[in-house]
Each structure stands twice: as structure tokens, then as C-alpha cells.
Amino acid sequence: MKPCTFCKIPKEEVIFETKHCYVLPDKYPISRYHLLVVPKKHYAGIAEIPDKELFDIIKTIKKMEKKMIEKLKVNGIDLRQNYRPFVPEGKLRKSHIHFHLIPRGFEDLVYKTQGKAKRGELSEKELRRLKEVLG
Amino acid sequence: MKPCTFCKIPKEEVIFETKHCYVLPDKYPISRYHLLVVPKKHYAGIAEIPDKELFDIIKTIKKMEKKMIEKLKVNGIDLRQNYRPFVPEGKLRKSHIHFHLIPRGFEDLVYKTQGKAKRGELSEKELRRLKEVLG
Numbered sequence: 043m044k045p046c047t048f049c050k051i052p053k054e055e056v057i058f059e060t061k062h063c064y065v066l067p068d069k070y071p072i073s074r075y076h077l078l079v080v081p082k083k084h085y086a087g088i089a090e091i092p093d094k095e096l097f098d099i100i101k102t103i104k105k106m107e108k109k110m111i112e113k114l115k116v117n118g119i120d121l122r123q124n125y126r127p128f129v130p131e132g133k134l135r136k137s138h139i140h141f142h143l144i145p146r147g148f149e150d151l152v153y154k155t156q157g158k159a160k161r162g163e164l165s166e167k168e169l170r171r172l173k174e175v176l177g
Numbered sequence: 178m179k180p181c182t183f184c185k186i187p188k189e190e191v192i193f194e195t196k197h198c199y200v201l202p203d204k205y206p207i208s209r210y211h212l213l214v215v216p217k218k219h220y221a222g223i224a225e226i227p228d229k230e231l232f233d234i235i236k237t238i239k240k241m242e243k244k245m246i247e248k249l250k251v252n253g254i255d256l257r258q259n260y261r262p263f264v265p266e267g268k269l270r271k272s273h274i275h276f277h278l279i280p281r282g283f284e285d286l287v288y289k290t291q292g293k294a295k296r297g298e299l300s301e302k303e304l305r306r307l308k309e310v311l312g
Contacts, residue, residue, distance in 0.1 A: 088238060088256070096236070100223075104228075124253075146260075
């Protein structure tokens with residue numbers, strides 16, 4: 043079995059961190075500044091996360107949404123957490139739980155094109171900017 | 178302006194309630210037992226919800242996910258919270274924040290068919306069952 047990539051997130055990818063979770067850009071973004079909030083410990087679903095850690099995670103989501111709206115001028119955000127243990131683990135499914143924060147805009151094509159038009163990893167510069175603005 | 182329907186949820190629709198939120202079936206379900214977790218107070222986005230109420234909401238989501246998996250034998254759940262203030266308020270967008278809990282199954286068609294195949298309100302019997310099992 044491959045080691046879990048979310049159990050060993052490289053420091054340089056981390057935009058923000060708390061005692062219990064990391065914030066980092068999604069490697070397969072479906073819109074610009076698509077972020078992930080990932081608990082440090084490996085849990086599969088919300089039901090497994092101890093309350094204290096879960097509160098830390100939801101507070102971090104709240105904080106990130108606030109900053110994205112205020113500082114990145116994001117018009118909307120979709121929060122997503124897909125618990126689908128029946129999908130095989132792989133590039134598109136990690137068993138380590140993670141919450142997506144997906145910026146949305148008026149008449150964007152995020153779901154129509156499944157984000158294909160906007161995919162692409164962040165540049166070094168963009169990553170630096172996120173760390174400055176959200177960190 | 179029309180009054181907000183989520184500010185006055187009829188008692189008989191409520192499956193479960195806490196000090197700060199209600200759980201009820203979605204009126205436009207995209208899969209069976211598609212539920213909503215709705216704060217009692219009218220907030221537009223996560224960023225506006227006071228921590229105490231937000232903790233109560235996430236604990237309720239956790240509790241519901243646990244019960245749906247254990248008691249309704251749900252195989253997976255997608256959590257969704259769409260903050261899209263740029264979409265006009267209407268049948269398909271409420272400004273009163275709500276969290277979707279959408280049961281998922283192996284190779285279901287929820288997103289492919291946009292749920293059309295499975296739409297339809299719950300019967301009285303199904304609603305009673307949910308109140309028994311999740312309440």
C-alpha cells in the first residue's frame with residue numbers, strides 16, 4: 043500500500059496551519075484558489091473526528107472563507123466534503139478526509155466544464171501570495 | 178420581499194433539532210434521504226455564524242452522518258454548502274445558509290442525471306422513519 047500523501051504534506055505546500063489541520067491548495071483545482079482543509083490525523087469521515095479537532099477544522103474553514111471573501115475578493119465559495127469509501131483510493135480519491143473550499147463566480151463554468159478550463163497548479167508566485175494573504 | 182422559509186420551518190418537517198439548528202429533508206432531494214442542516218438564525222455564509230452555533234451545527238452534521246451510516250446503511254455522504262450570493266434568491270437558492278447531506282452509493286447517478294431520476298419528496302411514512310431513526 044502506498045503511504046498516505048495527506049499524512050505527510052510537504053511544509054512548502056502549507057498555506058496555513060492550526061494545531062489540528064493544514065490548509066493547502068488543491069493539486070487538481072477546479073477553480074482559482076481552490077483550497078483543501080485537511081486534518082493532521084488520518085480519519086476517513088466526519089463521524090470519526092473527535093469534537094475538539096472537528097471544531098478546530100470548522101473554525102479554520104470559517105477563517106479561510108472570511109479571508110477569501112475579504113482579501114481575495116472571492117464572490118462565492120462552495121464547501122465540499124465527499125465521503126465515498128466505495129470509490130477506489132487513487133489520484134481522485136483519498137481516504138484521508140479533506141474539505142474543499144472552491145471559489146465560485148457569477149456564471150462561472152466550474153461544474154459545466156468540470157473545471158477543465160481552469161485546471162492547473164498554482165505558480166510559485168500565486169502560492170506565495172496565498173500564504174501572505176491567508177496565512 | 179417574500180419571508181424566508183428557513184426562518185419558519187414547520188415543526189412537522191423537522192427530523193431533529195438542537196439549540197441552534199434544525200435537520201429536515203430537502204424538498205428537492207437529489208438522492209434518497211437527502212437532508213439539510215439549517216441554523217435557526219438567518220445567516221448567509223459560514224463566516225457570519227458565531228463559533229458556538231457553528232460548533233453545534235458541525236456536531237449535528239457529525240451525528241447525522243454517523244446515524245445515516247449506521248442506521249440507514251448509507252454507503253457514502255457528500256456534504257455541500259453553497260455560498261453563492263450572486264445567484265438570485267429563489268426556488269433553487271436560499272440566502273439562509275444550509276448544509277446538504279447527500280447520501281451516495283456505488284455508481285449512483287446523482288450528479289450525472291443531476292438527481293432527476295430520484296427526485297421526489299419523502300412520503301409520510303419515510304418522514305416518520307427518519308424521525309424515528311435519526312431523531
